Amino acid sequence: MSLLVFEPRGVVAFFSDFGVRDHYVGVVKGRILKELEEWDGHSLEIKFIDITHEIPPQDVRKGALLLKFSYKYFPKGTIFLGIVDPGVGTERRALLIATPKYLFVGPDNGLFTFVLREQEPCYAYEIDVKKVIKFPYSSTFHGRDLFAPVVAKLLLREKIETFAKPIEKEKLVYLDFPYPLKIEEGFRLSIWYVDHFGNLITNFSKELADKPFEVWVNNKRVRLVSTYAEGREGEIVSLFGSEGLLEIAIKNGSAFEVLGYPEIEIRYSKGL
Amino acid sequence: MSLLVFEPRGVVAFFSDFGVRDHYVGVVKGRILKELEEWDGHSLEIKFIDITHEIPPQDVRKGALLLKFSYKYFPKGTIFLGIVDPGVGTERRALLIATPKYLFVGPDNGLFTFVLREQEPCYAYEIDVKKVIKFPYSSTFHGRDLFAPVVAKLLLREKIETFAKPIEKEKLVYLDFPYPLKIEEGFRLSIWYVDHFGNLITNFSKELADKPFEVWVNNKRVRLVSTYAEGREGEIVSLFGSEGLLEIAIKNGSAFEVLGYPEIEIRYSKGL
Amino acid sequence: MSLLVFEPRGVVAFFSDFGVRDHYVGVVKGRILKELEEWDGHSLEIKFIDITHEIPPQDVRKGALLLKFSYKYFPKGTIFLGIVDPGVGTERRALLIATPKYLFVGPDNGLFTFVLREQEPCYAYEIDVKKVIKFPYSSTFHGRDLFAPVVAKLLLREKIETFAKPIEKEKLVYLDFPYPLKIEEGFRLSIWYVDHFGNLITNFSKELADKPFEVWVNNKRVRLVSTYAEGREGEIVSLFGSEGLLEIAIKNGSAFEVLGYPEIEIRYSKGL
Numbered sequence: 001m002s003l004l005v006f007e008p009r010g011v012v013a014f015f016s017d018f019g020v021r022d023h024y025v026g027v028v029k030g031r032i033l034k035e036l037e038e039w040d041g042h043s044l045e046i047k048f049i050d051i052t053h054e055i056p057p058q059d060v061r062k063g064a065l066l067l068k069f070s071y072k073y074f075p076k077g078t079i080f081l082g083i084v085d086p087g088v089g090t091e092r093r094a095l096l097i098a099t100p101k102y103l104f105v106g107p108d109n110g111l112f113t114f115v116l117r118e119q120e121p122c123y124a125y126e127i128d129v130k131k132v133i134k135f136p137y138s139s140t141f142h143g144r145d146l147f148a149p150v151v152a153k154l155l156l157r158e159k160i161e162t163f164a165k166p167i168e169k170e171k172l173v174y175l176d177f178p179y180p181l182k183i184e185e186g187f188r189l190s191i192w193y194v195d196h197f198g199n200l201i202t203n204f205s206k207e208l209a210d211k212p213f214e215v216w217v218n219n220k221r222v223r224l225v226s227t228y229a230e231g232r233e234g235e236i237v238s239l240f241g242s243e244g245l246l247e248i249a250i251k252n253g254s255a256f257e258v259l260g261y262p263e264i265e266i267r268y269s270k271g272l
Numbered sequence: 273m274s275l276l277v278f279e280p281r282g283v284v285a286f287f288s289d290f291g292v293r294d295h296y297v298g299v300v301k302g303r304i305l306k307e308l309e310e311w312d313g314h315s316l317e318i319k320f321i322d323i324t325h326e327i328p329p330q331d332v333r334k335g336a337l338l339l340k341f342s343y344k345y346f347p348k349g350t351i352f353l354g355i356v357d358p359g360v361g362t363e364r365r366a367l368l369i370a371t372p373k374y375l376f377v378g379p380d381n382g383l384f385t386f387v388l389r390e391q392e393p394c395y396a397y398e399i400d401v402k403k404v405i406k407f408p409y410s411s412t413f414h415g416r417d418l419f420a421p422v423v424a425k426l427l428l429r430e431k432i433e434t435f436a437k438p439i440e441k442e443k444l445v446y447l448d449f450p451y452p453l454k455i456e457e458g459f460r461l462s463i464w465y466v467d468h469f470g471n472l473i474t475n476f477s478k479e480l481a482d483k484p485f486e487v488w489v490n491n492k493r494v495r496l497v498s499t500y501a502e503g504r505e506g507e508i509v510s511l512f513g514s515e516g517l518l519e520i521a522i523k524n525g526s527a528f529e530v531l532g533y534p535e536i537e538i539r540y541s542k543g544l
Numbered sequence: 545m546s547l548l549v550f551e552p553r554g555v556v557a558f559f560s561d562f563g564v565r566d567h568y569v570g571v572v573k574g575r576i577l578k579e580l581e582e583w584d585g586h587s588l589e590i591k592f593i594d595i596t597h598e599i600p601p602q603d604v605r606k607g608a609l610l611l612k613f614s615y616k617y618f619p620k621g622t623i624f625l626g627i628v629d630p631g632v633g634t635e636r637r638a639l640l641i642a643t644p645k646y647l648f649v650g651p652d653n654g655l656f657t658f659v660l661r662e663q664e665p666c667y668a669y670e671i672d673v674k675k676v677i678k679f680p681y682s683s684t685f686h687g688r689d690l691f692a693p694v695v696a697k698l699l700l701r702e703k704i705e706t707f708a709k710p711i712e713k714e715k716l717v718y719l720d721f722p723y724p725l726k727i728e729e730g731f732r733l734s735i736w737y738v739d740h741f742g743n744l745i746t747n748f749s750k751e752l753a754d755k756p757f758e759v760w761v762n763n764k765r766v767r768l769v770s771t772y773a774e775g776r777e778g779e780i781v782s783l784f785g786s787e788g789l790l791e792i793a794i795k796n797g798s799a800f801e802v803l804g805y806p807e808i809e810i811r812y813s814k815g816l
Contacts, residue, residue, distance in 0.1 A: 022740045073302040
């Protein structure tokens with residue numbers, strides 16, 4: 001197993017369910033900077049980029065999806081810090097995942113499911129909590145007392161082996177994100193994500209579309225368009241969104257408000 | 273038409289209707305940094321300043337006002353990235369606007385109305401999408417696939433002419449922000465903006481007040497004070513706010529919750 | 545009285561009740577950078593860390609608590625800018641507080657109560673508004689027109705004495721955060737803070753627990769656990785949180801939603 005060969009450039013992309021009403025997000029960042037205090041921080045350029053901190057509390061699935069939608073757009077060397085951690089303080093593992101381009105830090109609860117599936121090569125390490133955590137520490141705020149110091153160690157280019165040991169990827173926790181259900185003449189889709197605009201993002205990706213098809217929502221056919229604006233005011237439309245997944249949308253409106261979680265099907269077009 | 277003469281210092285002021293619940297804001301920033309990846313990013317100091325991402329979805333008017341209230345307070349060389357873009361993916365133009373102090377990037381839908389009116393000289397360019405966008409790209413997320421690369425080009429000091437061409441300002445889209453309506457003995461005001469504190473910000477500016485006047489809300493006279501704290505608990509007051517516009521406020525309360533969108537009039541004081 | 549001996553490293557930790565819907569937070573940051581414009585900003589590494597801007601409007605108590613929960617985790621040299629300022633524009637003092645590790649800037653209304661109590665040595669200065677503010681300025685937005693320039697002066701290492709004068713700490717405004725109420729067989733607690741997860745953070749700290757005790761909520765005993773996950777689904781539990789204060793929590797749920805502000809008591813355990 002080879003070690004990382006890139007030099008971290010100091011971009012820390014942070015996502016969590018901490019919300020922005022409390023002090024948690026700021027304290028984690030403060031703690032990372034504090035860990036670098038002794039060291040000449042002036043020559044290390046650290047940039048915190050918040051992906052989001054409004055993941056619904058303890059919704060690990062949503063965290064995993066948001067990371068999937070995000071990480072490929074970040075520069076080489078980015079360290080992703082992901083904290084959606086209902087098991088904080090229990091025996092759940094603390095993970096470090098390394099690919100040739102990126103590092104990922106967070107709990108072992110499925111948050112990194114897509115990274116582990118999509119990235120090859122991809123190495124997993126179990127963080128040795130005793131080698132990182134300092135007394136006094138909190139069993140309820142590992143973001144501050146465990147994961148922040150790990151990020152600092154990575155920024156300082158400490159050898160991973162000094163605070164973590166390799167673990168087989170098969171032993172990690174994965175979440176199940178099933179493919180669309182095959183039905184007689186097409187697929188029944190699941191809604192993976194509802195965004196801020198009320199667009200319903202499904203699990204149907206462009207690549208699955210091997211022959212002409214129609215999109216049906218609650219048993220009514222909807223048009224497949226290529227931009228949100230193509231719809232008529234109030235029309236329910238479908239389109240492939242920015243991650244290549246089929247979305248249900250309404251022009252200048254919220255599909256979620258109108259439809260909630262509707263039944264969505266792909267039906268193969270019938271020749272005449 | 274002269275070119276820019278300043279060197280961008282790497283401040284990117286970003287405002288949008290993306291919200292902070294999803295990954296969109298983080299991904300745009302990640303993409304800007306990724307575009308600089310090949311290049312020696314360590315010596316370029318980039319600072320992202322979020323103005324807000326909570327503009328109501330597709331509310332271009334509110335975006336234009338927020339930019340008006342903000343841009344003059346940023347340092348020379350700031351690049352403003354504004355994305356409220358209901359027409360994403362359609363034929364609407366992508367704009368770059370340059371003044372001797374600032375650069376502005378975003379869709380041509382009126383978002384830059386005030387900049388275009390207030391800044392002189394002020395040059396407009398239409399971005400040549402084909403010269404910026406890379407395959408594969410999304411027709412629904414131009415923030416990531418079009419505007420982020422443009423910002424990166426500006427940070428790298430690429431010549432604007434290599435990816436955009438001058439366009440006459442008269443051809444651009446403007447929003448109409450009318451002056452207060454002249455009535456017999458004064459003005460009838462419009463509410464331009466309701467802020468987080470519930471203050472009602474009107475379109476009446478200090479400069480229009482050429483003679484003594486009174487402020488009337490729903491046909492009752494209210495006091496004109498100079499600080500929020502001057503009001504009595506629960507009293508409706510008026511004052512000129514931080515942008516010189518008349519506001520209706522309630523001490524330690526929300527004028528919007530109490531009044532909604534009331535009728536507001538300026539009436540000239542009558543001599544005795 | 546000695547002067548500061550550390551060199552500010554350019555971390556500005558910012559908390560306020562400005563919210564993230566408006567432009568206020570971005571404008572304050574822009575103004576700080578603009579003040580440094582004349583100066584060679586490239587060699588000064590400034591990092592803005594937002595603690596939170598979602599303090600409820602004018603809730604100075606909550607601001608004081610959030611600062612207490614946060615500041616110790618930031619690196620030496622951090623400048624804390626705190627703006628929850630219902631008295632903006634009135635005669636309330638503008639403060640600068642200096643400790644050997646940190647600087648604090650904001651209104652004199654109790655926002656810095658805990659810092660003043662917990663830090664020794666700790667010097668207070670009254671900012672001379674006339675020496676900082678430039679015309680035109682707003683009497684409603686001191687974040688932009690008064691406090692931002694003060695932060696810039698600190699970053700530029702201007703001597704504090706040139707724009708502020710020492711003031712006795714006894715003259716400052718303090719908020720009252722009382723200890724738990726002593727009752728016959730224990731303590732009656734107050735709830736200091738409800739966080740985003742719905743955890744109820746009380747005023748009972750570990751150090752007060754001098755003998756074995758039980759936690760009672762609305763006259764029912766609840767278990768004292770050490771992690772959130774130890775509870776059974778839906779069980780009300782108590783635990784010492786990340787700041788050493790007793791919290792009431794519900795596993796995978798919101799204690800606040802279920803309990804609101806319940807009566808919480810510490811009762812000494814009775815021997816058998």
